[in-house]
Each structure stands twice: as C-alpha cells, then as structure tokens.
Amino acid sequence: MxxxxxxxxxxxxxxxxxxxNGEAAIIDPLRETKPYMxxxxxxxxxxxxxxxxxxxxxxxxxxxxxxRKTGAPIIYGPNASCGFDCVSAKDGEExxxxxxxxxxxxxxxxxMESTTFLLKDEQGKDHAIFSGDTLFLGDVGRPDLAxxxxxxxxxxxxxxxxxxxxxxIMPLADEVIxxxxxxxxxxxxxxxxxxxxxxxxxxxxxxxxxxxPDKPSFVKAVTDxxxxxxxxxxxxxxxxxxxxxxxxxxxxxxxxxLTPGEFETAAESTEALILDTRPPGExxxxxxxxxxxxxxNGDFAPWVGALIVDVKQPILLVTEPGKExxxxxxxxxxxxxxxxxxxxxxxxxxxxxxKQIDVVDRISAEQFAAEVDVKKDKIIDIRKETEYAAExxxxxxxxxxxxxxxxxxxxxxxxxxxxxxxxxxxxxxxxSILQARGFRxxxxxxxxxxxxxxxxxPRTDFICQSKMMKA
Numbered sequence: 001m002x003x004x005x006x007x008x009x010x011x012x013x014x015x016x017x018x019x020x021n022g023e024a025a026i027i028d029p030l031r032e033t034k035p036y037m038x039x040x041x042x043x044x045x046x047x048x049x050x051x052x053x054x055x056x057x058x059x060x061x062x063x064x065x066x067x068r069k070t071g072a073p074i075i076y077g078p079n080a081s082c083g084f085d086c087v088s089a090k091d092g093e094e095x096x097x098x099x100x101x102x103x104x105x106x107x108x109x110x111x112m113e114s115t116t117f118l119l120k121d122e123q124g125k126d127h128a129i130f131s132g133d134t135l136f137l138g139d140v141g142r143p144d145l146a147x148x149x150x151x152x153x154x155x156x157x158x159x160x161x162x163x164x165x166x167x168x169i170m171p172l173a174d175e176v177i178x179x180x181x182x183x184x185x186x187x188x189x190x191x192x193x194x195x196x197x198x199x200x201x202x203x204x205x206x207x208x209x210x211x212x213p214d215k216p217s218f219v220k221a222v223t224d225x226x227x228x229x230x231x232x233x234x235x236x237x238x239x240x241x242x243x244x245x246x247x248x249x250x251x252x253x254x255x256x257x258l259t260p261g262e263f264e265t266a267a268e269s270t271e272a273l274i275l276d277t278r279p280p281g282e283x284x285x286x287x288x289x290x291x292x293x294x295x296x297n298g299d300f301a302p303w304v305g306a307l308i309v310d311v312k313q314p315i316l317l318v319t320e321p322g323k324e325x326x327x328x329x330x331x332x333x334x335x336x337x338x339x340x341x342x343x344x345x346x347x348x349x350x351x352x353x354x355k356q357i358d359v360v361d362r363i364s365a366e367q368f369a370a371e372v373d374v375k376k377d378k379i380i381d382i383r384k385e386t387e388y389a390a391e392x393x394x395x396x397x398x399x400x401x402x403x404x405x406x407x408x409x410x411x412x413x414x415x416x417x418x419x420x421x422x423x424x425x426x427x428x429x430x431x432s433i434l435q436a437r438g439f440r441x442x443x444x445x446x447x448x449x450x451x452x453x454x455x456x457x458p459r460t461d462f463i464c465q466s467k468m469m470k471a
Contacts, residue, residue, distance in 0.1 A: 001100050001121060003128065005179060006030075007196055010301055011059050011333060012185035014196055016130055018119070020098025025049040027117065027130050028181055029062040031333045032247050033069060036062070040070075047072040048097055053132025053181055054114040055080070055240045057145050057233035058188055058302070060335045064243050077115025078106045083242035089115070100127075105168045107134040109161020110141030110188075112150050116168065128177040129200070134161070135169055136180045138193035140209040144226055145188075145233060154226075158219040165210065174201025187230055187302065227402075232305035236335045239311070245337055254317070254328030254339035260353035263316060263343045272314035272340060275304070277327050278347065280428035284360035284444070288318060288343075288350055291358075293432040296320075296327055298425045301334045306402050307429070311335040317342035318350075360431045362444045365451035368418065374458055378417035380442075382430050383449065385468065387422060392449070394458040398468040401426045404433055407469050413441055420445040420452065 006015045008030060016027040017039065024045040026036055040047055047070040050063050054076075063074045064084055074086040075095065081088070089095075091106035103118040110133045121127040133141035143157035150157060178200050184192045191208065204210055212218040258266060267274055267290075276287050277296040287293065294303050296319070305311075317339060319327050324342045331339060343350060351357060363371070372379070379396040381388055388398040399407040401421065411417075411434070419434075419442050421427040431444045445452060453459060 001098070001127075003119075003179075005196060006035075007183070008333075009185075010299055010330065012183045012192075013059055014179065014181055014183065016179055018097065018100075019043060019045050020100045020122075022046065023048045023098045025051055025095075025097050025102065026066065027051040028053055028056070028132065029066055031060045031062045031065075032329055033062045033066045036066060037069060046070075049095055049102070050074045051102065051117050051130070052076050052080075052086075052240075053117070053130065053134070054111045055237050056133075056181075057229065057237050058182075058186060058305075059333050060236055060239050060244060062247070063240075065246050068246070077104055077113050079108070079113040081241075088113075105129070107131075107161075107164035107168050109143055109157055109159075109164050110134055111146040114141070114164075118172070126173055126176050128179055129169070129172065130179045130181075131169070132181045133188050134164060135178060135203065135207075136182060136189045136192045137178065137195055137198045137203065138207055139189040139191040140165065140207075140222055141188060142190070142226055142229075143222060145229055145237075154223055155219050158222050159215055161222070162212075162215045162218045169200070170204065170210065172200055174199060174204065176200040178203055185299070187227075187233075187306075190225060190227075230302070230306040230402075231309035232311055232334060235311045236305075239335050244335070247332060250332050250337045250339070251325065251328050254331070254342065255324055256341040257344035258316075258341045259344060260350050260355055263341070263350070264355065266341060267316055270314050270316075270340065272316045273308065274316050274318060275308075276318040276347070276432070277323065278318065278320055280424050281446075282320075282347075283428060283432070284362045286351065286357045286359055287347065287432070289356055289358040290436045291318065291432060292436055293428050295425055295428070296323055296330070300327075301330045303401075303426075303429060304331060304336060305334045307404065307433070308336070309405075312338055315339045318347055319343075321346050358435065360428065360435065360444055361440075361442070362428075362431075362446050365445060365447050365455055368420075368443075368445045368452065369455035369457050372418060372457065378415060380417050380419045381449070382419060382421050382426055387449075388468070389461065389463055391453070391459050391461050393452065394460050394462075395464075396467065400469065401430055403469060404430055408434065408437060408439075411439055411441075413439060416441050416443070418443050418445055421448045423448045423450050 105116040144154040
C-alpha cells in the first residue's frame, strides 16, 4: 500500500493518490488530469476508483475528465445526485482496492453528502481517514455552505456535523491518520493548522471543535465568527455537481495568442475583463488601462474567485511570457473557464505597439512615513480583521480587500487616501480595481505594513469599531 498526498499550496488543497497491488484510487483530484494520467502510466497501475468526499465549493475537481479518460467510477457518499454517471454509495459500504479496503462513513454537516473514507490496511486494521471538509487539522468544516440545498440553518447543519464527528470519527483509534482536504489558508474553515497530516489522537486532544462539552457548545463554537463565503463557491458546487467543459478545450481557448491590435479589439467587443497576472512591482510601472492585477505569485485563484465572482466572465490575459498555460490552468481550478485569449508577447508588446498605458501612484514606506499625518490623513488598511486587530497604524480604517465591491461605494472621489496591505500584493489588487472604477485619489504603499512597521509611523492594537468594516 502506498499513500501520497498531493498538496496544492495556492488552494490549500490536498488530493490523494493511493495504490495497492496494481490498482489505484484518487481522492478529490484537481481539475487538470495529465499529472494523474502520467503517474498512473509511470507506476503501471489501473485507476479503479475516483473518490469524492463531497461537492466542493472552493475548487473544481477533475473527477469528470478523469473518469472519462480512465473509465473509473466516481464514488460519492449518500445523498449525492450528479449530472453525470456517479455512484452514491451507502453508509458502511466497502470498496476493495488491491489488498486494502475503503469503507464509507457518511458524515453530513458540512454538506449533506459529505463522506469520510476510512482506509483499512492489508490486515483489515483501520489505518487512515480521508476526511474531506468534515474534519480538518485544528478545525472542522464550516456548516453554512449547504443551507439552501439542505433547507436547514447553519446551526442545524452544525448539529448534524457534531453527530457525525461524535458517532463516526471520535470512536476510531488514536493512531488512525487524518488526511484532510484542506489546510491553513482555505476559506472552508477558520482555524486550520499549517500541518497537512496528523493523527486522530492528537486532533482529539487539541482540536477546539472536538473538545466542546456538548452539542450546543459545539454549534456555537463552529458558527461563531464565520465570514461570508466567497461569491464563486456556489458556481463551483454547480460545476462539480453537473459537470463542465473538458480541461483541454478550456486550455486551448485560453492559449490563443492575440496581437496588441487583436487584443484591443477583443477587449472592446466582448466586454472581457483584462486580467494582468504580473507581479505588483512590475504592474504599477505600466499596464493596459482598466486592467485588474492579481499576481500569479500569490493566492491567485482564490482572489480571482473572491473578487471577480462570475465564473462565466470573459477574460483576456496579460502574463509574463511563458506563464500563459499556468495561468489558464490555475483559473480553471476555480471554474473560470472563459479565458478567450492572451496578449502575445505580454505587456512589452503592447507598449512597443504604442498603445495607451496607465500607472499606479506607489510610494515607499519611508516616503509614506515622511508624508503622512495619521491624525489628518485617511489611511485604508485592506488586510483581514485579524491582521488589523494584531497591530495597525493609528487611526487607520480597516476595509478588507475581500469586501472591496462593498466599500468602494463609500469612497469619496474628492478625498485623498493611502492604501496598504501586509506586503503589497493585495493593495496592488485594490489599486487596480479602484483605477478601473475611475478612482485616482489614492496612493498605494509599497511593502505594506511589513515595511511601514520598520519606520516611525505610530502603530497600535487598539480597535476602534467605527473604523472597521462589517461584512
């Protein structure tokens, strides 16, 4: 038996590849299937099962394409109804893989079909659980995503999750290994550990959710402080449930190279969003007007999903040369399949063609320290509330980037403000969106709070509620 976790950091997502005696199973695969197909061929094994722990909200799984290419069935737990051929397994049902066995443990609560797959070794001993979004390391799955489909409140779903954990997971032996679907950074939980593998025994000791004295306490603990889910989550669920266009077709469309003239025409005739994925340090010096900058070298796909929201939005890409395929691939992982082409030669080609460009007013932290008066100037800190609460510039407002589509309506175009994040990645996203919406009355601070904290700008951890935006 061989178990391999295939972890994708930008999505904080874990897929799993398990082999035994010439047969393989893949759990919660990513959208692109070539790496799995290559691995199966290299190992000389046959894919027997594709296990899905639930209908994912934060990424589009590769289950449909993988099944089409290999003939392997897609296995969900109870309550799963798909727009393609799939198996909705019964609670307790077992699936033999070589010399090992997978047992279905129906664990609803995160979603109604959520299932934990218990792996029994060659001797029939409980070895590991693939817990999906039911049990994370340090946390459990949020119970607010399936309310509409289940016709239940988040409190009712949390109560169901409690029963699942107490009756199906907690009775398992301490030495059982926990392989979750996500780690720290995922929007599917709020308190996840940076580690991606642990023993169940350790989780029983330190996971706050597993240590609540009763169901009401559990419900309160897991529902407290939940932020609104990103807008694209529902659309990803629909794609995972109903199916989608195959990845190779999506990639082919996105890799269509356009000259500057063709790119300009496409932008004007299709109402496409121009997405520039270059690093912030390059983008601010010059970019195509109306472009939105979300750098590829960061939490690219989650921020695309959180801010663009509509997965059907036509997109034109500006990337660093050679990064086109990676960009289209990462967009497809969160369901943004409507990339209609990219600028051949990147931004340099646009500039050399003599086309109009724009720039962002960016200053260094040192210049910011020399110019700012925290008592008079408006400063917008777009970090998360938790980051702001730990320490921030005195009198700064906390308007998180995730809610820019809300707070941008409150911007006074006649009032200058400074904007910063932690290191400059998120503030350049905000700057590009602000300028695309017609705002020019701001200055972005390079290096963000990390650089500002090394200057003499006064800082505090005092929270003024009137300066924090509530979702």
